[in-house]
Amino acid sequence: MNTHPILQFLNEAQQNAVTCDAPALLVLAGAGSGKTRVLVHRMAWLISECGLSPHALLAVTFTNKAAHEMRGRIEDLLGRPAGAMWVGTFHGLAHRLLRAHARDAGLDENFQILDSDDQLRIVKRVVREMGLDENEWQPKQAQWFISARKDDGQRPQDIKHNGDLFTATMTSIYSHYEQACRQSSLVDFAELLLRAYELLRDNEHLRTHYQNRFRHVLVDEFQDTNAIQYRWIKLISGNTSAITIVGDDDQSIYGWRGAKIENIHRFQQEYNDSETIRLEQNYRSTSTILQAANAVIANNNDRLGKNLWTSGDQGEPISLYAAFNEQEEARFIASRIQDYVNQGNNYRECAILYRSNAQSRVLEEALLQRGMPYRIYGGLRFFERAEIKDTLAYCRLIANRDDDAAFERVVNTPTRGLGQKSIEVVRDIARNHKITLWQAASKVVEENLLPARARNGLMTFQELVANMESETGEADLHELIDFVIEASGLLEMYLKEKGEKGLARKENLQELVSAAREFDIDQYLYDTELEAEEAGLPESADGESGLPVMEDEMPPLVAFLSHASLEAGEAQAEKYEDSVQLMTLHSAKGLEFPVVFLTGLEEKLFPHQMSMDDIDGLAEERRLCYVGITRAMKKLYLLHAEKRRLWGKETYPSISRFVREIPSSLIEEVRLNAQVSQPMFGTSSLMDSDQGPEGFQLGQMVEHPKFGHGVILNFEGSGPQARIQINFESVGPKTLVLAYAKLEPVMA
């Protein structure tokens, strides 16, 4: 056992991962195996033992939370600030690159970032301006199309539609949308990544610079990377930098968002000198819980393979409860939590997880009824609130009059007599002259193209924005925002809202001012830190190559606006109160709780209807289930309802296949009168493997005499009753009685 301080308290696999000197390292880290710890310790190791400067490290994560945590922990470990180290999210780092080299990236210095809300507005406008029917060509769908293509690295000209009307139209919308963004100097989230990639790809000078600078690139949650992120990582690390990726193929749950689980396989192929280290010892859960998780995930194909184990106790059995309906499910949970808390524990140790947000209401009601405190994750975040976005829209116009998204948002907020008609006139002018809305508005005013009232409204608006700028020329950021809130009339408008709402909005606006004040200070501290670090590093290539360092001259307002888009803030406050935690399975990833309730374990709900028809969707649902199970430390409850109201209709769902994939020996069924017994559901349906009755396997390709080829999705029952669900290429999913189905396996 190595006793180096950095390696203390790490197990052997963790130590190997920290000290590995292969040029490319893949760490397959199971749930609860100390993934972040390894990453942080490896960075500390590289700095203190391998002599790398913090300047030469690049660490990438997906969420701001993870990035902050990583930076904090590495600074703790090193005992000093690591300002010069690039630690951030893909989007944050891409943004940083684009700010530093805006010109080379073909962007305006003052470009701003669109969040998905703003993006949708622009897409909507584009669709309308193209004269397309919004019902036939839904903006939401177009937005999705554009993002998906960008995530895949495709520009409109790269897309081949082969006469396909859908693709052709969508591509055309994409193209028009791009133009609109360019005109307004706006960049959406996917664009940040794509643009940053293209910047390095097309600019050899910059590429070489960054490849030389970053001697070691580390990526967290690698299973969540999309195509363009992978390519960006490859490009920036070049052929000479070392690379460490950490991930877990079994926890890939964002395939629907463009994440490519195959990137892990690709990495192994493309870096043929790579080494793979598995972290399989789990420090979180009881062995019962781990066995259940392992059994479920074993039903997936194409895994890299990994078996979690623990040296800990077997712990309590998993409780399975069949509720009458969703209300009863909720009441049961509430009463169990009550019992748990009465034994001297805290609410915050309990988490209720569900597949879709719609399920949360009934759960909330049950908790409310008992007066139990709870907190829901997800929902509107601070910078997404209407009042905040309105205020920031004014700020964006101060920084850049050509920001059409901001213009549209507040040109008539608060109302100043500009209805749809008037705005339509402005839009027309803008489109016909290929100018921005602000420029078009000026033209409308000058040439008197609108009735007096509307014309006055436009003039007032333009003067208002101009005044805001001149009045606050020398002011600090928070003073500017304070001024905008007042002068725009937004405060007055919101205070008129009835009930508590107006007051809450006012508080949020005040909160925005304090956020701006803190941002001023942070920004100042960060800059000085950075300079100090850079100055102390003579080997830095920045000076001699004439490349700008970072954030050299970003105006505070532009910096703050970017910050607001990139870090939407916490979803809900009051996080210090002891409360039950409610969230979707997706948002539970990365968290852990002593007691976990997995709700709605029913076919069509979990696995969800929309993911049931193909084997990939099903595999992702199963991974989601794996994530859910592995959140639990001590006690896991599985719940399903026999009757559930779904969209106003009563349904009688059957128990989720995932429950049946857990060995029955790990489960005890909770009966209504609180007695406990062994599981009762059909002895044979509780199968401990993915083996079908006749040796067929889930995901296997089979041939049916009538329906042709299809993939096996599920088995139900056994004996003469046994049925099998297959997704046929010709007719889609079908459930057949196995005994009559005359299936033949098909060799791949």
Add this chain to the structure above:
DNA sequence: GTCATAGTAATTTTT
């Protein structure tokens, strides 16, 4: 410009 009503669609979410 605001309010009421009808119609529609309905995972998962971060940046």
Add this chain to the structure above:
DNA sequence: TTACTATGAC
């Protein structure tokens, strides 16, 4: 069922 959008009446 609900929640959101679009439309039409005042």
